[in-house]
Amino acid sequence: MRYISTRGDAPALEFEDVLLEGLARDGGLYVPQTWPTLSPDTFENIRGKHYASVACDVMWPFVDGAIGRDDFERIVCGAYSKFRHQSVAPLVQIGPNLWVMELFHGPTLAFKDVAMQVLGGLFDHVLAKRDAHLTIVGATSGDTGSAAIEAVRGSDRADIFIMHPKGRTSDVQRKQMTTVDAPNVHNLAVEGTFDDCQALLKAMFNDAAFRDRTHLSGVNSINWARVLPQAVYYVAAAASLGALNGGAAPRFCVPTGNFGDIYAGYIAQKLGLAVERLVVASNQNDILTRVFRTGDHTLGDVYATMSPSMDIQVSSNFERLLFDVLDRDPRKVQDLMGKLKSDRTFKLDADTVAKLAETFSAHRVDESETLDTIRKVYKQTGYLIDPHTAVGVAAAWHEMNATDAAAPMVVLSTAHPAKFPDAVEKATGVRPPLPDFLADLYEREERFDVVENDLTSVQRTIEYAIQANNPR
Numbered sequence: 233m234r235y236i237s238t239r240g241d242a243p244a245l246e247f248e249d250v251l252l253e254g255l256a257r258d259g260g261l262y263v264p265q266t267w268p269t270l271s272p273d274t275f276e277n278i279r280g281k282h283y284a285s286v287a288c289d290v291m292w293p294f295v296d297g298a299i300g301r302d303d304f305e306r307i308v309c310g311a312y313s314k315f316r317h318q319s320v321a322p323l324v325q326i327g328p329n330l331w332v333m334e335l336f337h338g339p340t341l342a343f344k345d346v347a348m349q350v351l352g353g354l355f356d357h358v359l360a361k362r363d364a365h366l367t368i369v370g371a372t373s374g375d376t377g378s379a380a381i382e383a384v385r386g387s388d389r390a391d392i393f394i395m396h397p398k399g400r401t402s403d404v405q406r407k408q409m410t411t412v413d414a415p416n417v418h419n420l421a422v423e424g425t426f427d428d429c430q431a432l433l434k435a436m437f438n439d440a441a442f443r444d445r446t447h448l449s450g451v452n453s454i455n456w457a458r459v460l461p462q463a464v465y466y467v468a469a470a471a472s473l474g475a476l477n478g479g480a481a482p483r484f485c486v487p488t489g490n491f492g493d494i495y496a497g498y499i500a501q502k503l504g505l506a507v508e509r510l511v512v513a514s515n516q517n518d519i520l521t522r523v524f525r526t527g528d529h530t531l532g533d534v535y536a537t538m539s540p541s542m543d544i545q546v547s548s549n550f551e552r553l554l555f556d557v558l559d560r561d562p563r564k565v566q567d568l569m570g571k572l573k574s575d576r577t578f579k580l581d582a583d584t585v586a587k588l589a590e591t592f593s594a595h596r597v598d599e600s601e602t603l604d605t606i607r608k609v610y611k612q613t614g615y616l617i618d619p620h621t622a623v624g625v626a627a628a629w630h631e632m633n634a635t636d637a638a639a640p641m642v643v644l645s646t647a648h649p650a651k652f653p654d655a656v657e658k659a660t661g662v663r664p665p666l667p668d669f670l671a672d673l674y675e676r677e678e679r680f681d682v683v684e685n686d687l688t689s690v691q692r693t694i695e696y697a698i699q700a701n702n703p704r
């Protein structure tokens with residue numbers, strides 16, 4: 233399997249190199265050169281299998297030829313052995329025809345662990361094989377950072393630098409990153425927003441000299457190997473609901489920020505999974521709702537909401553979907569991305585919007601509706617959901633009211649309620665406690681560097697720390 237860039241001016245690469253490169257050298261994102269499909273037999277035999285085993289089956293066509301099957305199974309089993317729930321991504325029914333898929337049973341209480349734990353194992357495997365060292369950089373709106381740190385802490389083959397927008401993550405999110413005491417872990421609090429952090433990240437990748445000097449790699453969902461493992465739980469959920477053995481194809485509603493998680497649902501569909509609909513749930517930062525409904529992709533200001541992991545205007549992975557709906561023509565992608573950069577806007581034509589609408593719907597959920605939803609779900613079921621999940625549930629209700637489809641609806645629950653206790657308590661009066669293994673989080677000592685929102689300052693901080701940690 234070879235991977236090509238959405239912008240057409242970077243070399244096609246094999247899986248291992250896509251893993252290590254992250255962003256393509258032309259500023260684009262890597263996607264498979266052609267979409268593989270799983271056989272009907274493979275889908276039918278998934279029912280009843282352990283999650284790790286489903287994961288190997290679903291991801292195999294994308295890594296076949298790069299990594300041996302035994303090594304791959306060992307990496308995947310190792311990743312999911314760290315989850316606190318046997319089934320990794322259990323479904324909980326919260327209403328008629330409505331399920332929540334709990335993706336927060338990993339070490340940092342958000343869905344990002346599901347992919348990141350696999351990514352950490354893949355990095356270790358490939359770096360050991362090549363006897364190489366990496367500098368991993370990431371930008372986080374809160375949850376990516378801790379999940380990435382947790383996946384590579386203590387590795388002597390990688391230094392990791394995580395930029396977070398200073399003061400814009402929840403306390404739990406920040407402490408999960410800054411209290412990790414490992415010499416290869418470095419936290420940078422950037423004086424700016426998440427989009428600023430993401431822009432700095434892209435600028436570092438586009439600085440070829442810096443990139444080569446530091447052996448730079450990424451863990452954001454711009455990395456193909458980050459989104460791929462997320463396709464697995466769409467298949468696992470469909471299996472649990474009987475959809476792989478004659479039952480109705482499910483709909484999935486996904487609280488969306490960088491468009492990685494929902495794009496993984498699209499990957500599952502490309503693999504041949506019957507998906508009735510993918511529903512994009514946005515908070516007040518609603519650029520995706522606008523683009524799916526009208527084609528208008530105009531950047532606005534970033535609002536700070538109670539679902540901070542979705543406080544994003546530029547949803548990087550949307551470019552991967554655009555590439556497909558623009559007939560995989562890299563010139564068309566370049567044209568739109570150029571307009572976005574120069575004019576802060578582009579517009580999709582009516583045909584493209586119609587094409588997107590065959591698979592996707594989109595709903596925006598504001599702050600008061602988010603709180604109401606947490607309250608309502610608690611009243612109706614006694615079940616606590618975090619604000620990101622609440623945006624998803626509210627959007628799912630909108631979708632279910634707008635259509636009479638009988639297909640089951642699965643909302644992806646992206647974070648544990650204890651990760652956002654203030655919003656949950658405000659809505660319900662109940663403060664969800666942290667699980668035992670994190671109970672002393674607030675007492676642990678924090679370590680981070682504050683850096684200006686400035687490329688040179690960030691690069692200098694990184695190079696200085698690498699030298700300090702890896703004296704030659």
Ligand SMILES: *Cc1c(COP(=O)(O)O)cnc(C)c1O
Pocket residue numbers: 342343344374375376453487488489490491492493494541542620646647
């Ligand atoms: C990252 C994150 C999201 C958004 O996921 P994307 O892949 O960026 O769309 C939603 N909820 C939570 C809790 C997250 O951590």
